[in-house]
Amino acid sequence: MPIVTIHDFTGVYAEQPFMQELRESAATDKNIHWLDCTKIEGTDCYCDDEAQAVLHKMMDEAGATAEPAPGIHFFDNGNYHYMSKLWTDRVQEPFDLVVFDHHPDMQPPRFEGILSCGGWVLEVLKxxxxxxxxxxxxxxxxxxxxxxxxxxSLPADARNDVNGALLDRVKFIRESELKSELTDLSSHFTSHIPHSTSLYISIDKDALSTAEAATNWDQGSLTYEQLSATLTALTQNHKILSIDICGERARDMDFADTSTADALNNALNEKLFHTLTGLHGIL
Known part of the structure; x- marks a missing residue:
C-alpha cells in the first residue's frame, strides 16, 4: 500500500465517513498520516512563508523524505491545491507534471512572492x-x-523559466476536447511523454462534472470513467512519484443539500482511493 497523507485544513472531512475511517486508521497504520492543519494561519488560497515552514515541518515529521516513496495526498478543497507545489519541491529527479483541473493555476501572483492556489503550476514551471x-x-x-x-504578451525574458520557454513546456487538453466521444485521453500522452519519464499527478476534482463531485469552484465536464482510464494508462507505462487529490466543498459553502454534496464527495474519495491503491505503479 502506498503512503497516504491527508492535510485537513477546514475540517470538511469530518462529514465523510470514509475519510474518518482513514483518520482512525492513522492511529495504528504507519502508512497513513493525518495532518491537522486547521490551526495554521495564512493558508486559505494563499500560503505565506511562515505557513509553508509549518507545513514542511509537519510533512517532515510525517516521514516525507527528499525523494518520497509513491504516495497519495489529500489536500481538502481547491483553495489548497498549492500543496502540490510543496510536495513536488521534494522530488529530486526529472519528472513530468500531469494536472487534472478546470483551471490552469498559472495566474500571475496578485502579491509578489506569495504562493497561491491559482498560480502554483506557474511557480513549479518557473x-x-x-x-x-x-x-x-x-x-x-x-x-x-x-x-x-x-x-x-510578456517581455521575451519573462516568457522563459529555468528550463526554457514556458508555453513550449505546457500542453493543454481543453474541456471541449473531453466532450468529444472520440477523445481518448491516454492517446494524448503516448506521443509526447516517453515511457521512461517519471510522472507526478495532481487532481483537482473541479475538473469533474457536478454529477461526480461537489466542489468550491466552477466545474468542468470530465467523467470519472475518463479520469480512471487515463490514470490506469499512465500508471501502466510510467513510474508514478505521487498522486494528489483536492476539491472538497468549502465548509461555509451554501449548498441546497449539504448532506448530498458530502455523500457525493465521500463516495468519490473512496472510489479514487481504491482505484489508485490498486493501480500498477502505485503499489
Whole structure:
C-alpha cells in the first residue's frame, strides 16, 4: 500500500465517513498520516512563508523524505491545491507534471512572492529544475486562451523559466476536447511523454462534472470513467512519484443539500482511493 497523507485544513472531512475511517486508521497504520492543519494561519488560497515552514515541518515529521516513496495526498478543497507545489519541491529527479483541473493555476501572483492556489503550476514551471513539462487536463477553453495571451504578451525574458520557454513546456487538453466521444485521453500522452519519464499527478476534482463531485469552484465536464482510464494508462507505462487529490466543498459553502454534496464527495474519495491503491505503479 502506498503512503497516504491527508492535510485537513477546514475540517470538511469530518462529514465523510470514509475519510474518518482513514483518520482512525492513522492511529495504528504507519502508512497513513493525518495532518491537522486547521490551526495554521495564512493558508486559505494563499500560503505565506511562515505557513509553508509549518507545513514542511509537519510533512517532515510525517516521514516525507527528499525523494518520497509513491504516495497519495489529500489536500481538502481547491483553495489548497498549492500543496502540490510543496510536495513536488521534494522530488529530486526529472519528472513530468500531469494536472487534472478546470483551471490552469498559472495566474500571475496578485502579491509578489506569495504562493497561491491559482498560480502554483506557474511557480513549479518557473522554479523547479526537475520538472520537464506540464500537461493540464480539462481546463476551461477560455482560460487556456487567456493564459496563452498573457504569456505571449510578456517581455521575451519573462516568457522563459529555468528550463526554457514556458508555453513550449505546457500542453493543454481543453474541456471541449473531453466532450468529444472520440477523445481518448491516454492517446494524448503516448506521443509526447516517453515511457521512461517519471510522472507526478495532481487532481483537482473541479475538473469533474457536478454529477461526480461537489466542489468550491466552477466545474468542468470530465467523467470519472475518463479520469480512471487515463490514470490506469499512465500508471501502466510510467513510474508514478505521487498522486494528489483536492476539491472538497468549502465548509461555509451554501449548498441546497449539504448532506448530498458530502455523500457525493465521500463516495468519490473512496472510489479514487481504491482505484489508485490498486493501480500498477502505485503499489
Amino acid at each position: 522554479n523547479n529544475p526537475f520538472v520537464q513539462s506540464v500537461t493540464l487536463i480539462g481546463v476551461a477553453d477560455h482560460l487556456v486562451d487567456e493564459i496563452r495571451e498573457w504569456i505571449t
